Amino acid sequence: MDKFMLRFAGRRSEAFFDCIKRIYVSLKNLKARRQISLEMGAIRSRMKSISESQQRYKDIYGTSDQESGRAKSTWYDSRGDALLLEEAKAVGIEKPKKQLIQWLSATDACGLKVISVVGTSGLGKTTLVKKVYDDPTVKIHFSSHVWMIVSNSFELEELLRTMIRRLVSEVKQPLPQGIKVMDADEMKEFIYKFLQHRSYIIVLDDVWRVGAWEAIRYVFPRSEAFGFIIITSHFQSICHTSSIETNGHVYNLEPLSQEKSKTLFCGKAFLGGSCPSYLAEIAEIVLKNVKVCPL
Template sequence: MRAIRSRVQSISEGQQRYRDIYGTSESAPAGSTCTSGLKVISVVGTGGLGKTTLVRKVYDDAAVRLGFSTHVWVTVSNSFKLHDLLRTMIRRLAVDVNKQPPHGLEAMDADEMKEFVHKFLRNRTYIIVLDDIWSLTAWEAIRYAFPEAE
């Protein structure tokens, strides 16, 4: 019982760290928009529910795509490696704007790659899907690459 209670408390505390996150049990408030700042939408649940399929339908929707200048889909997976994730994201960002990845990408450390992503996304509207992210640790490691409103 203690283990379950501890786990529930841990999950509850984790959820309170973020604002403007809408899960499967509640929807975004009427009239909410993504006009400024970083907005994160988490879709969570057990395997096989169709989360990826649902998010893919939204991501691929023509009306949704018109609202963003940059569109990137990255699969994270359980074997999360920060350097690999950032390199993949940078490559996909480059492809999205019909450019080559930056010279020296392979030699960049994680902080340099986060800074590159941050500068690339600044002053852009973007939708980036991090599919199959398994842990809060993975999100915490990558979140600072995404700019807040400036």
């Protein structure tokens, strides 16, 4: 349309010579008009092809409007797999794990401290923090332990309700009466009182918005308790905001070195753990062009 307006949409004059001029120009522009017509036809053809392809994908994957709810429910969230990964199969977590444990074991820590682990998607933040969270030298310091996946689509009341379930389950207490109808403020008050005079470590995995932290930050007692919150996120702003207010720490997780990347890549790509000689050249190309992450 821009091309058409540029070439043909000028002010019209009814003068005789202007009419002659327009006829001459229109004959001269027949080729341009034909070219624009062909381009418009090509666009229509592409739109039709895209529409047909979209319908095929809907038919294959069940993502029609009627089935969109079912498609969403069958989407597989692989973050939980990182919680089951054996430490022997994790590569490159030794140094960051040691640093996090050191922060968690600080003898001068009191009140509440927030430790944040930040890095791009797939770097292994969840794997790293889970290995720290499960370490016996860490667990022994705390009487309450809770792991929460926050995610981008978290709902505050459901998050608080799940946290209460896990807190009371650990100490084998019954759920508070009426938990299903409690509002957010009532659940926050319950969690706050439960954690008072206790030592606790709570992981908030995969936090996407500063607002998510701000919505629950005052749930955790800051005096008369000894607690650590560990946050994992893709976003520096979230990690710094949450950690700085408690004089906590931020750990920036980096990609693996080339040597460790090769070890991890071969372990995942080849069941034997070593690269076959006939694929060595291709493996080197892959490692050169792709950042391999410690998952």
